[in-house]
Amino acid sequence: MSYKNKLLPLLSGFAFLLVLFAFIRMLFFTPVEQTMGLVQKVFYFHMSAAWVGMLAFLASAVFGLLYLSRKDLKWDTLTAASVEVGLLFTVICIISGMIWARPIWNTWWTWDPRLTTVTIMAFTYIAFMLLRRGVDNPIRRARFSAIYAIVGFLSVPLTFFSARLLRTIHPVVFGGGETDMNLNPQMLVTLFISLGAFTVLYVALLLHRARLMAQQEELNQLQAAADGSYDWGA
Amino acid sequence: MRAWLHSVRVLVWKDLLQEWRSRDIVTSMLAFAVLSLFIFNYALELSPINRAEIAPGIIWVVMVFAGTLGLNRSFTAEQDQGCFEGLMMAVPDLSAIYFAKLLTNMLMMIFLAVLVIPIYSLLYNQSLFNWAFLGVLGLGAWGYSAAGTLISSMTVQTRMRDLLLPVLLFPLLLPVNMAVVKSCGVLLGTVAGQDIRGWLNLLLVYDAVVTTLSLLVFEYVIQE
Numbered sequence: 454m455s456y457k458n459k460l461l462p463l464l465s466g467f468a469f470l471l472v473l474f475a476f477i478r479m480l481f482f483t484p485v486e487q488t489m490g491l492v493q494k495v496f497y498f499h500m501s502a503a504w505v506g507m508l509a510f511l512a513s514a515v516f517g518l519l520y521l522s523r524k525d526l527k528w529d530t531l532t533a534a535s536v537e538v539g540l541l542f543t544v545i546c547i548i549s550g551m552i553w554a555r556p557i558w559n560t561w562w563t564w565d566p567r568l569t570t571v572t573i574m575a576f577t578y579i580a581f582m583l584l585r586r587g588v589d590n591p592i593r594r595a596r597f598s599a600i601y602a603i604v605g606f607l608s609v610p611l612t613f614f615s616a617r618l619l620r621t622i623h624p625v626v627f628g629g630g631e632t633d634m635n636l637n638p639q640m641l642v643t644l645f646i647s648l649g650a651f652t653v654l655y656v657a658l659l660l661h662r663a664r665l666m667a668q669q670e671e672l673n674q675l676q677a678a679a680d681g682s683y684d685w686g687a
Numbered sequence: 688m689r690a691w692l693h694s695v696r697v698l699v700w701k702d703l704l705q706e707w708r709s710r711d712i713v714t715s716m717l718a719f720a721v722l723s724l725f726i727f728n729y730a731l732e733l734s735p736i737n738r739a740e741i742a743p744g745i746i747w748v749v750m751v752f753a754g755t756l757g758l759n760r761s762f763t764a765e766q767d768q769g770c771f772e773g774l775m776m777a778v779p780d781l782s783a784i785y786f787a788k789l790l791t792n793m794l795m796m797i798f799l800a801v802l803v804i805p806i807y808s809l810l811y812n813q814s815l816f817n818w819a820f821l822g823v824l825g826l827g828a829w830g831y832s833a834a835g836t837l838i839s840s841m842t843v844q845t846r847m848r849d850l851l852l853p854v855l856l857f858p859l860l861l862p863v864n865m866a867v868v869k870s871c872g873v874l875l876g877t878v879a880g881q882d883i884r885g886w887l888n889l890l891l892v893y894d895a896v897v898t899t900l901s902l903l904v905f906e907y908v909i910q911e
């Protein structure tokens with residue numbers, strides 16, 4: 454991974470402006486929902502964060518597959534970076550959901566299938582990070598990470614379909630039949646802008662994190678070379 | 688294919704024979720399971736009414752926790768004796784090792800269930816003898832062992848070993864846990880009769896998907 458990348462600052466700036474634009478549009482140029490009121494506005498970022506979380510986990514499984522077939526540590530770095538960014542957005546999704554649930558469901562938390570599956574999904578990827586900490590050999594760590602990212606991805610479709618297949622009180626945004634949210638066109642436009650903004654933000658964060666990880670790894674190797682104690686086999 | 692099946696059979700026989708000679712794992716699993724039943728008794732203050740409702744949940748949780756003891760040991764014999772390389776050379780395909788360990792772990796889980804269910808029935812005076820119930824537990828044991836064998840083959844090579852197994856495994860088991868507990872509740876008549884086909888389908892799909900995925904990736908776990 455190259456450290457000097459002229460496009461990355463541009464991409465980061467673009468992501469920042471897009472998120473800002475989505476935020477302003479959401480606050481001032483999107484109608485207030487009739488029954489839920491202002492708190493409904495958290496929904497735009499909530500769903501965007503959920504989307505990016507799942508996208509990031511999908512990407513980590515794909516990067517894992519690429520690592521197993523190509524054996525290039527670059528893909529391992531991307532797998533780990535994508536999981537970290539995805540986890541961040543999943544936590545944002547859970548917290549923003551709780552903020553919405555408090556006035557609407559009158560509780561911060563309820564044992565609904567959607568809430569349970571998304572939290573278990575987060576735990577799967579927390580476990581992923583613990584697994585990485587437990588393996589010192591970089592090659593073995595890369596193999597195990599790739600495998601766990603692929604197997605752990607099973608929790609993502611489960612989370613996605615939980616609100617559609619199981620009995621749940623969580624709203625379904627698209628194609629939910631009776632429980633469909635029926636957003637008006639203005640709201641839909643805002644939703645798609647925030648989805649796009651968060652996606653660009655994800656790509657920027659992923660590249661930053663991967664770059665930082667690659668630098669960290671190189672620093673470790675330099676330090677090890679300096680005191681001659683780096684143990685490759687451990 | 689025939690060589691593959693043959694080596695699976697030999698490996699399962701080897702593991703079961705080894706376990707039969709020492710009986711280390713099964714005895715600790717059983718002791719742990721029975722002790723857990725007693726802890727549940729105090730923790731949940733099991734009155735006859737709510738006890739009937741949560742029986743499948745308790746049986747399954749006890750099996751899951753006791754099962755981790757077995758999973759933790761399933762690769763340590765080879766690891767500690769340093770005969771993993773020999774094993775890898777002896778089989779026609781590395782996936783045979785995975786499949787044999789899966790079957791061994793699953794058989795131990797089912798054996799545990801066969802022992803724990805009568806003990807539970809005796810202690811709580813509630814008959815749990817029901818072939819469909821045992822069948823669902825068997826399917827659950829398959830899914831549990833399919834995921835567990837893959838994860839334990841990784842954790843045995845990590846620094847934290849036993850510590851890491853439940854943390855990595857339990858999140859992956861969510862579909863199995865949901866499906867087993869929900870459908871067993873219906874089968875035992877403790878939860879109002881719903882259609883359990885959806886849960887059974889989920890369980891079967893999970894078992895098939897995890898087994899296939901693991902067979903495909905297992906060689907990357909053990910091959911340096």
